[in-house]
Amino acid sequence: MSNQSIQTRNLQVKEEKKLDKIIRTFKREKHIWMICIPIIIWVLVFAYYPMYGMLIAFFHYTPGKSIFACDWAGLFYFKQFFSAPEFFNVLRNTLAISGLNLLFGFPAPIILALLINEISSKYFKKTIQTVSYLPYFISWVVTASLIYTFLSTDGLLPVILQKFGLLHREISFLGEGKYFWTIITSANIWKTIGYSSILYLSAIAGIDKELYSAAEVDGVNRFGKVWHITLPGIRGTIIVLLILQIGSILNAGFEQQLLLGSPQTREYWDVIDTYAYRYGIQLGRYSYGMVVGLFKSVIGLTLVFLTNRLSKKFFDISVM
Structure with a gap:
């Protein structure tokens, strides 16, 4: 087996171990995550979703029109x-x-x-x-x-x-x-x-x-x-x-x-x-x-x- 194949296999094993660790951690702390779900949803809706509006900095924005319907300003x-x-x-x-x-x-x-x-x-x-x-x-x-x-x-x-x-x-x-x-x-x-x-x-x-x-x-x-x-x-x-x-x-x-x-x-x-x-x-x-x-x-x-x-x-x- 070539060195490149060995390195690829080692990387795959590491990724699998990392994924297993994340899954085990999630299962162990699932009750905490369930409590956090409403907070996470609130942050996504009210903190991250409005960041979509930052795109108007790159457009000649006109109120009432979709951002992507406006002319590109760069x-x-x-x-x-x-x-x-x-x-x-x-x-x-x-x-x-x-x-x-x-x-x-x-x-x-x-x-x-x-x-x-x-x-x-x-x-x-x-x-x-x-x-x-x-x-x-x-x-x-x-x-x-x-x-x-x-x-x-x-x-x-x-x-x-x-x-x-x-x-x-x-x-x-x-x-x-x-x-x-x-x-x-x-x-x-x-x-x-x-x-x-x-x-x-x-x-x-x-x-x-x-x-x-x-x-x-x-x-x-x-x-x-x-x-x-x-x-x-x-x-x-x-x-x-x-x-x-x-x-x-x-x-x-x-x-x-x-x-x-x-x-x-x-x-x-x-x-x-x-x-x-x-x-x-x-x-x-x-x-x-x-x-x-x-x-x-x-x-x-x-x-x-x-x-x-x-x-x-x-x-x-x-x-x-």
């Missing part, structure tokens, strides 16, 4: 998007806002979770947790109203600054673009810091308490226990959430920009999502809007795989 709308005068400004704003959220917003709930964990009074701890969670459940419409009340020309902050002599003229912080990134980042942190800390608090709760007792015997202070026990204990959670947040780095927000932005500050708040909404929905250029959304999705998916690969290589932790 990469026409992609070229149009990448050569648009607003492209680099929109990309800059998206990366700037997302980068600030990543730089300041990502560590904020970790720090809050560590601080809450160090509170010994159960009543005070629950009060702090409740107060920090509440902003997450406030809609952006209400949040924007509060921010306008606080930062408008006759708002609370300008009035206080003028009383203390720190501001010598009337100023509208929301009317000047140079303040927008700071305002939107602060608002995002305020809304999400408490809710995002829940996962870290859950991870901290799973750390073996005997490690803290052993550290006390060795004379380790509070900061030392946080640095050498708590943080390493939640490292896996931190890395997984970091991978997911890097993957969504082009999701810089939508409602907050539309509600807090104005024509004077569009140069600073117009991001990929608002750009896609304006051109794709308001102007009815559905193919062009789909190209913008598809661009964001492809970059996000690429970043998830890249970050996941690096994490697996250096930390042996990954999401897949």
Whole structure:
């Protein structure tokens, strides 16, 4: 028998063994799979089937007509998007806002979770947790109203600054673009810091308490226990959430920009999502809007795989 025939036979045997293993696993876990069937169907229908609509990015789509009945456009709308005068400004704003959220917003709930964990009074701890969670459940419409009340020309902050002599003229912080990134980042942190800390608090709760007792015997202070026990204990959670947040780095927000932005500050708040909404929905250029959304999705998916690969290589932790 030739070497090629032997190799072919070995490959067939390996494939058969792999198939047998899959069948045995399925039979062993058939009850779990039966429970998962409704969820799988839901994901296929509502998450994967709508992806068929991405094809309109490659057609001159007309509403009411079948996609394949429309004229083929190829990469026409992609070229149009990448050569648009607003492209680099929109990309800059998206990366700037997302980068600030990543730089300041990502560590904020970790720090809050560590601080809450160090509170010994159960009543005070629950009060702090409740107060920090509440902003997450406030809609952006209400949040924007509060921010306008606080930062408008006759708002609370300008009035206080003028009383203390720190501001010598009337100023509208929301009317000047140079303040927008700071305002939107602060608002995002305020809304999400408490809710995002829940996962870290859950991870901290799973750390073996005997490690803290052993550290006390060795004379380790509070900061030392946080640095050498708590943080390493939640490292896996931190890395997984970091991978997911890097993957969504082009999701810089939508409602907050539309509600807090104005024509004077569009140069600073117009991001990929608002750009896609304006051109794709308001102007009815559905193919062009789909190209913008598809661009964001492809970059996000690429970043998830890249970050996941690096994490697996250096930390042996990954999401897949």
